[in-house]
Amino acid sequence: MEILNDSTFVVPHVPRGSTGVAWLRSHVARFAEGADHVRRREAAVRLLEKVPLDRLRRPGHPVATLAEALGLPRHLASDVDIVAASYQPHDPVTPEADQAVGRLVNATGGRWNEDTAALIGLLVQASGATRSAITGNRPPVPTTRRTSPSGEEVLVDLSRFPFGAGRHACPGEQHAEALLDGVGRFPGLHDADEPLLLPNAWDFASAAALVRRGYLAIGTTSLGVAASRGLPDAVGSTYRETLELARSLARLPVPITVDIEAGFGVDAGELAAELTTMGVAGVNIEDGRGDRLESVDEQCDRVSALKAAAPELFVNARVDTYWLGLDHESTSTRATAYVDAGADGVFVPGLRDEPLIEDLVGVLGRTPLNVLAEHPFHRLRELGVRRVSTGSLLYRTAITQAVAAADAYRAGVSAPTAMSYDHIEETRRHVLPEPR
Ligand code: HEM
Numbered sequence: 001m002e003i004l005n006d007s008t009f010v011v012p013h014v015p016r017g018s019t020g021v022a023w024l025r026s027h028v029a030r031f032a033e034g035a036d037h038v039r040r041r042e043a044a045v046r047l048l049e050k051v052p053l054d055r056l057r058r059p060g061h062p063v064a065t066l067a068e069a070l071g072l073p074r075h076l077a078s079d080v081d082i083v084a085a086s087y088q089p090h091d092p093v094t095p096e097a098d099q100a101v102g103r104l105v106n107a108t109g110g111r112w113n114e115d116t117a118a119l120i121g122l123l124v125q126a127s128g129a130t131r132s133a134i135t136g137n138r139p140p141v142p143t144t145r146r147t148s149p150s151g152e153e154v155l156v157d158l159s160r161f162p163f164g165a166g167r168h169a170c171p172g173e174q175h176a177e178a179l180l181d182g183v184g185r186f187p188g189l190h191d192a193d194e195p196l197l198l199p200n201a202w203d204f205a206s207a208a209a210l211v212r213r214g215y216l217a218i219g220t221t222s223l224g225v226a227a228s229r230g231l232p233d234a235v236g237s238t239y240r241e242t243l244e245l246a247r248s249l250a251r252l253p254v255p256i257t258v259d260i261e262a263g264f265g266v267d268a269g270e271l272a273a274e275l276t277t278m279g280v281a282g283v284n285i286e287d288g289r290g291d292r293l294e295s296v297d298e299q300c301d302r303v304s305a306l307k308a309a310a311p312e313l314f315v316n317a318r319v320d321t322y323w324l325g326l327d328h329e330s331t332s333t334r335a336t337a338y339v340d341a342g343a344d345g346v347f348v349p350g351l352r353d354e355p356l357i358e359d360l361v362g363v364l365g366r367t368p369l370n371v372l373a374e375h376p377f378h379r380l381r382e383l384g385v386r387r388v389s390t391g392s393l394l395y396r397t398a399i400t401q402a403v404a405a406a407d408a409y410r411a412g413v414s415a416p417t418a419m420s421y422d423h424i425e426e427t428r429r430h431v432l433p434e435p436r
Contacts, residue, residue, distance in 0.1 A: 003156050004166040007033075009146040011168060012089045012153070018112070020098030021086050027117035030125065030168070031089065037167065043118040045171050056178035059186050059255045059281030061273075061312065062130040063123055065179060070119065072108060077127075077277050079104050083120070084127035090145070126172060130179050134311045138162075183312040186255035186281035187344060189216055190368040195380060196387045197373075198257070202228050202395045204248045205424060208431045211252050217281070218252065220245060222259040224395030234288065239264035243274065250279035252431055257282035257314065262289060268302045269309030276310040283313060284347055287334065288320030293327060296334055300341035307342035316370060316387075317343035322350030331356075332363045339367050346370065349391060357383045 003009045010033050014025040025031050029040035047070065055069040056062075063081065064074035079100040086097035104120050105112055133140035139162035143155045163170035170176070189196045199215050201207035202224025210218055220242070226233040229241050242258060249256045258275060260283045268285075275283060285302060287294045299317075306315050317338035321331045335346040347370040351357060354375070361369050361384035368386035373393065380388050401416050408415040 001161060001165050003146055003154060004144075004161070004164060004168070007167075008149045009154065012145050012147060014089050020101045021083065021093045023112060024083065024101050024117055024120060024124070025087070025089060027114050028121035029118070030121060040114055040118060040121075041167075041171065043115055044122055047118060047122060048171055048175060051175065053174060053178040056175055057182040057185070058279060059182055059312070060250065060279035061276040061310065062134070062179040062183060063127050064277045064279065065182060066126050066175070067123060070122070072119075072123075074277055074279065076104060076107055076123065078273060079107075080120075080123040080127050084124045087124050087128075088145075122172065125170075126176065126179070129170075130176055130183075131311060133176070133180055134183055186217060186257070186314050189255070190345060190386045195377070195385050196368075197377065198370075198387055198389045199394055200224065200259075200390050200392065201249070203245065205427070206394065206398070207249050207252060207256075208427045209419070209424075211254050211431045212427050215254070217255040217257065218249065219257045219284070219389055220249070220259045221390075221392045221395050222261050223392035225259070227395070227399075234261055234286075235290070236261055236264045239266065246275055246280050247278050255281035257284065257316065259284045262286055262294070263302055268305035272306040272310035272313050276313050281314055282316060282344075284316045284318050286318035286320055286323075287338075288318075288324050291324065291326075293320060293324065293330075293334075296330075296337050299334075300337055303338050303341040303343050314344045315342065316345040316347050317341075318347040318349065320349070322348055322352075325350075332360055335360065335364060339364065343367070345387060347387075347389070349389075354379075354383060357385060361385065 011031050014031040015022065016026045017023040029037050029044055032040055051069045056065055058065050061077045064077035067076045068074050082100040083097050083104065085091065086093045105116055108116050108119050129140050139158050141158055141162065143157055144164065146154050146156055148154050158164065163173045196217060197215065198217055198219045199210045200219040200221035201210060202221055207218045222238065223233045225241055225245055226238045229238065231237045231241070242260065246256065246258045258280050260271065263271060263285055283306065285306065287299045303315055303317055306313060317335070319331055319334045321328050321334065331348060338346065345368045346364055348360065349372050351371055352374050357371060369384070370387035370389060371380065371385050372391045373388050377388060405415045405418065
């Protein structure tokens, strides 16, 4: 603390640079002292003052959320993460990081000046620290460095001052807390008094109607996504359609969790990064592969890769032993292995036996168990289930009702009641109050 308040202990010196990471380091407040520091810090604070904290309380990649609140595209988050790994003067600078700085400057107006550096600097400062907090590190930034009057480098312990102190103290503390609130929203719904009742949508209109009715989070149904596009379910054929749907649902004001089947055969880390950058809060990943189960080790690798790339993504590991009617005895071994690999929740569709549900709740302890809505909600709550999904039920009901309406007209009898044209139109406006 004394060192951070002592003006004779200065931040590490950075050489002046005209491009890449060297340019960024030598134009931000973080590695400047004196008048340069005061002027650059004021520029950063002016930018932060324009950000309404409520816009930061959203799920998904925290840097993407901050970028959007600063009027920038969300996808800049991936370049910001690359730069963050080379930002500190003691970090080696990679060619990728130098190129990423160039892209960030272009994307933020193309001017290599202190205002641009302040903007990129905010995103880079937010990147490592918030991700570290999300993975549970306390303090998220354990130490910082200063140079003593005799030129020695000193490591300063931040356990008592997680946001620093003195002239370089973090100006983004409230912003960090709002971002962490946003990331905590979806996991927090699994810790409420009531289990999370998660309805599964298949398009924007079905999700919007459910949001309007007050459901706190929305999932997707892979059957609904596949069947409504004329594709087979559970064979990895809806990668593009699922991402398209995820992008449109991420505009909704509630957390969205996406069924990614078995991962679509693409790189799990890249898929996680893409979804969290859109603002998606969680995914379901299944271990069923047609008529067999994936090996536990391979599935654990996939779960770990999702979490490593996007620690803020709530990974619900689906165990398909009951769904496929295979190897029931391995259910709890599989579930605990996926939790050890980083899964935040476990979903066992098709598990209906009450004593078995209760046992698995006990085995999982703090990790929430998710089952399908096949018993009354109050009964599942008594059994300790913490998330109840409707799965494909709503989609199947919608199709059933649509066919019944056509049949009723053909038979000359009264049709089932339906929402009006205006109601559907109005629902979109109602759930998307602000343009994004
Ligand atoms: C949990 C999240 C965060 C933690 C723990 C954290 C921590 C810190 C610490 C300890 C420092 C001081 C470093 C030093 O004195 O050497 C700092 C500086 C800074 N932080 Fe944060 N930070 C977090 C998130 C953020 C966010 C979200 C933003 C922007 C919105 C931000 C912007 C900055 C800036 C611009 C500085 C440099 C200030 C200066 O040198 O004058 N930080 N942060």
